[in-house]
Amino acid sequence: MSTATAQKRGFGAVLWDYLTTVDHKKIAHLYLFGGGFFFILGGLEALLIRIQLIKPENDFLSAGLYNEMITMHGTTMIFLAAMPLLLALMNAIMPLQIGARDVAFPFLNALGFWLFMLGGLLLNLSWIMGDAPDSGWTAYTPLATESPGHGLDYYVLGLQISGAGTLMGGINFLATIVTMRAPGMTYMRMPLFTWTTFVTSTLILFAFPALTVGLFLLMFDRMFDSAFFDVTLGGNSIIWQHLFWIFGHPEVYILILPVFGIFSEVFATFSKKRLFGYTAMVFATMLIAFLGFMVWAHHMFTVGLGPVANSIFAVATMAIAVPTGIKIFNWLATMWGGNITVSTAMLYALGFIPSFTIGGMTGVMLASSVADYQYHDSYFVVAHFHYVIVGGTVFGILAGLHYWWPKMFGRVLNETLGKITFWLFFFGFHLTFFIQHFLGLMGMPRRYWVFLKDQDLDLGNLISSLGALLMGVGGILFLINIIYTAAKGEKASADPFDGRTLEWAVSSPPPYYNFKQLPLVRGLDSLWIEKREGNGKLKPAEPLGDVHMPNGSILPFIMSVGFTIAGVGFIYQPDNRTWLLAVFIGMGIALGSMLIRSLKDDHGYYISKEELEKEAD
Amino acid sequence: MSHDHSLNPETMPQEPEKATLEGKNKFFGLWFFLGGETVLFASFFGTFLALRNSTANGPTGDEIFGLELVFIMTMLLLTSSLTSVYAMYHMKNNDFKKMQLWLAVTAFLGIGFLGCEIYEFYHYITDFGFTFRSSAFGSAFYTLVGFHGGHVVFGLSWLIALLVRNAKRGLNLYNAPKFNTFSLYWHFIDVVWVFIFTVVYLMGKVG
Numbered sequence: 001m002s003t004a005t006a007q008k009r010g011f012g013a014v015l016w017d018y019l020t021t022v023d024h025k026k027i028a029h030l031y032l033f034g035g036g037f038f039f040i041l042g043g044l045e046a047l048l049i050r051i052q053l054i055k056p057e058n059d060f061l062s063a064g065l066y067n068e069m070i071t072m073h074g075t076t077m078i079f080l081a082a083m084p085l086l087l088a089l090m091n092a093i094m095p096l097q098i099g100a101r102d103v104a105f106p107f108l109n110a111l112g113f114w115l116f117m118l119g120g121l122l123l124n125l126s127w128i129m130g131d132a133p134d135s136g137w138t139a140y141t142p143l144a145t146e147s148p149g150h151g152l153d154y155y156v157l158g159l160q161i162s163g164a165g166t167l168m169g170g171i172n173f174l175a176t177i178v179t180m181r182a183p184g185m186t187y188m189r190m191p192l193f194t195w196t197t198f199v200t201s202t203l204i205l206f207a208f209p210a211l212t213v214g215l216f217l218l219m220f221d222r223m224f225d226s227a228f229f230d231v232t233l234g235g236n237s238i239i240w241q242h243l244f245w246i247f248g249h250p251e252v253y254i255l256i257l258p259v260f261g262i263f264s265e266v267f268a269t270f271s272k273k274r275l276f277g278y279t280a281m282v283f284a285t286m287l288i289a290f291l292g293f294m295v296w297a298h299h300m301f302t303v304g305l306g307p308v309a310n311s312i313f314a315v316a317t318m319a320i321a322v323p324t325g326i327k328i329f330n331w332l333a334t335m336w337g338g339n340i341t342v343s344t345a346m347l348y349a350l351g352f353i354p355s356f357t358i359g360g361m362t363g364v365m366l367a368s369s370v371a372d373y374q375y376h377d378s379y380f381v382v383a384h385f386h387y388v389i390v391g392g393t394v395f396g397i398l399a400g401l402h403y404w405w406p407k408m409f410g411r412v413l414n415e416t417l418g419k420i421t422f423w424l425f426f427f428g429f430h431l432t433f434f435i436q437h438f439l440g441l442m443g444m445p446r447r448y449w450v451f452l453k454d455q456d457l458d459l460g461n462l463i464s465s466l467g468a469l470l471m472g473v474g475g476i477l478f479l480i481n482i483i484y485t486a487a488k489g490e491k492a493s494a495d496p497f498d499g500r501t502l503e504w505a506v507s508s509p510p511p512y513y514n515f516k517q518l519p520l521v522r523g524l525d526s527l528w529i530e531k532r533e534g535n536g537k538l539k540p541a542e543p544l545g546d547v548h549m550p551n552g553s554i555l556p557f558i559m560s561v562g563f564t565i566a567g568v569g570f571i572y573q574p575d576n577r578t579w580l581l582a583v584f585i586g587m588g589i590a591l592g593s594m595l596i597r598s599l600k601d602d603h604g605y606y607i608s609k610e611e612l613e614k615e616a617d
Numbered sequence: 618m619s620h621d622h623s624l625n626p627e628t629m630p631q632e633p634e635k636a637t638l639e640g641k642n643k644f645f646g647l648w649f650f651l652g653g654e655t656v657l658f659a660s661f662f663g664t665f666l667a668l669r670n671s672t673a674n675g676p677t678g679d680e681i682f683g684l685e686l687v688f689i690m691t692m693l694l695l696t697s698s699l700t701s702v703y704a705m706y707h708m709k710n711n712d713f714k715k716m717q718l719w720l721a722v723t724a725f726l727g728i729g730f731l732g733c734e735i736y737e738f739y740h741y742i743t744d745f746g747f748t749f750r751s752s753a754f755g756s757a758f759y760t761l762v763g764f765h766g767g768h769v770v771f772g773l774s775w776l777i778a779l780l781v782r783n784a785k786r787g788l789n790l791y792n793a794p795k796f797n798t799f800s801l802y803w804h805f806i807d808v809v810w811v812f813i814f815t816v817v818y819l820m821g822k823v824g
Binding site: 104105108167170171172174175176178179180205206207208209210212213214216217220221224225226227228230232233234235236239242243246595598599601603 | 638641642645646649650652653654656657660661663664667668671672673749750751752753754755756757760775778779782791
């Protein structure tokens with residue numbers, strides 16, 4: 001199933017294959033391309049924002065367009081770029097790491113992807129319709145309920161659809177890890193990336209429904225004249241803020257925990273050492289996730305919840321620094337005395353530690369509810385969350401892509417290009433955001449489309465904008481690297497980095513059934529154990545037999561199209577009731593496909609033992 | 618590994634709903650889904666609690682709620698949960714006919730509940746002019762109770778599709794997990810109703 005055979009099949013066949021696939025490895029490719037597409041889009045929006053702010057009183061973007069730009073940049077990057085890129089890596093690697101042949105619900109996996117993709121496209125359709133959301137990615141009411149046009153309607157429906165897809169992904173990973181671990185793979189032998197996938201999925205499961213509810217309330221207020229946020233009828237705007245942040249704070253841990261897992265794998269592999277403090281790492285992950293649900297009101301310190309509530313949330317927020325600190329020191333201790341190879345993935349990991357620590361430190365500063373009155377809604381906040389999201393999540397995604405690219409595509413990304421990309425991106429990143437701490441402390445508010453000159457903000461903004469351009473160059477170089485690798489890259493062996501975990505025991509890319517025989521896991525870092533104590537090959541846990549595989553299906557795609565059509569109908573039905581027709585048609589398509597899925601038996605198929613014997617090892 | 622999913626009393630495993638990997642996955646997957654649903658309803662309850670006194674000079678809960686009807690609805694739904702337990706009991710004993718019977722009873726009780734709820738909403742709207750748009754309380758009430766009602770509708774459609782599809786097939790390892798996951802979902806809807814009964818109606822009357 002290499003790309004070479006895929007090319008021979010012709011474009012139509014490949015397209016059909018990807019539209020109907022339920023294979024976790026191909027869905028990972030889809031998530032990567034989908035997330036990558038939105039990452040480029042969000043990146044362009046970021047560049048336009050920085051061009052507008054390159055000099056005082058610039059008129060490159062109008063105030064309204066600027067509002068749309070910041071809203072779409074934030075929304076796109078969080079929901080449509082960062083999370084899907086992480087889901088791509090989880091899909092590609094987690095089943096291999098636990099020795100499974102696929103995820104628990106392959107059909108649901110495909111449905112989750114298509115809902116995300118079409119929800120994201122629906123959200124971005126707003127650009128083409130000339131009506132993008134403009135109330136910030138947080139969509140605070142009553143600004144969001146009063147925002148004219150259909151921008152916020154696109155926001156509500158687009159996020160509702162793509163959020164449902166993400167929720168499915170979370171449930172799927174949870175069930176997979178609970179039921180499908182290979183023999184011997186106990187919970188405390190799972191690689192850290194699998195652990196963080198597991199904990200992240202729990203966060204998705206418990207955080208996303210709060211957003212679902214918030215979006216429903218906003219939708220009802222905007223489209224059906226309900227009164228949740230309408231103060232004249234007794235509504236309350238603060239409800240939106242609570243619901244949004246009950247989702248929104250765990251969301252930032254959804255973004256950061258998986259990359260903690262990625263870095264744990266990268267540090268261990270390239271230091272040729274077992275991860276220091278594995279057990280502490282696992283429990284720190286759980287503690288961060290738990291505390292992540294306890295701190296949402298620190299986004300609302302200036303709302304006026306009162307000193308008691310503010311103090312409780314401030315202390316809880318500061319407490320998160322403890323498990324995070326445990327992690328930082330464990331990574332440092334993993335490298336200590338190790339045989340370190342500074343590959344591109346390792347460079348990102350090394351760059352992550354100081355960058356993320358700065359972000360964590362400003363996080364503790366912001367957690368102080370008294371001082372927060374000064375920082376609130378200033379560029380200090382912007383600097384803080386970009387330090388954790390870019391310095392953490394984006395570095396982590398890039399490290400993960402360099403590390404697992406051979407496993408996903410069978411070719412190793414070019415190291416020289418990779419290292420140049422890293423340095424451009426690293427310097428660009430610090431140039432862009434470090435200065436923003438000071439801009440914020442000097443009083444520059446976030447989300448304003450211009451600033452006045454001669455207020456000591458000119459130079460800082462210029463530097464910041466130049467840094468953003470440097471990051472843009474880094475991004476382009478990464479794309480060039482991908483294209484170069486696809487054309488001329490070095491073919492990857494099964495284990496190009498001398499890895500420690502199960503995914504390196506199968507060929508690159510793995511056969512579509514992953515494991516001919518399920519492996520027997522004898523401890524943590526199972527492949528490493530076999531390399532040291534065995535013959536470097538995993539012992540099979542079962543005799544060679546028939547392998548059960550799920551059937552592909554076009555239904556996930558059709559269902560998602562149905563929901564998207566219904567979404568468009570919902571957006572425009574307040575203008576003209578005939579749009580309700582689109583709602584009914586769309587829901588009919590979606591529910592009809594669900595019914596077909598329920599009524600038609602799908603037992604999957606078996607790869608026979610004889611066929612498996614013919615395949616080379 | 619058997620490709621044959623049919624069952625007879627001799628080959629019947631202890632827990633047919635969890636005997637296959639697919640069945641186990643469905644079982645865990647549904648439990649996780651219910652975890653998410655819990656947060657969903659908790660958010661609706663939180664919203665309702667914040668807005669339940671925001672009646673904007675419109676009707677209050679105390680004025681409109683009639684506990685008699687709600688009591689009947691509660692009994693219908695609680696009983697339907699019990700009958701779905703009977704159905705699962707018979708499933709584990711591989712008694713397909715009795716399972717069908719109790720599931721059909723469950724469906725009728727569910728339809729009865731739904732009928733009462735539709736009447737209840739109709740009554741509020743026509744007799745009190747209490748609508749989704751009257752006040753923040755109205756919006757929160759209809760959203761919370763309506764979402765629960767929507768779950769009942771979905772559950773009933775699910776149950777009826779299952780019953781019709783498997784009417785002549787008997788029990789096997791492929792459909793046993795499906796019946797079981799439905800029953801878990803139905804219990805959950807019941808639990809949510811218990812909270813609605815307490816938080817919306819009892820507290821609306823007394824609190």
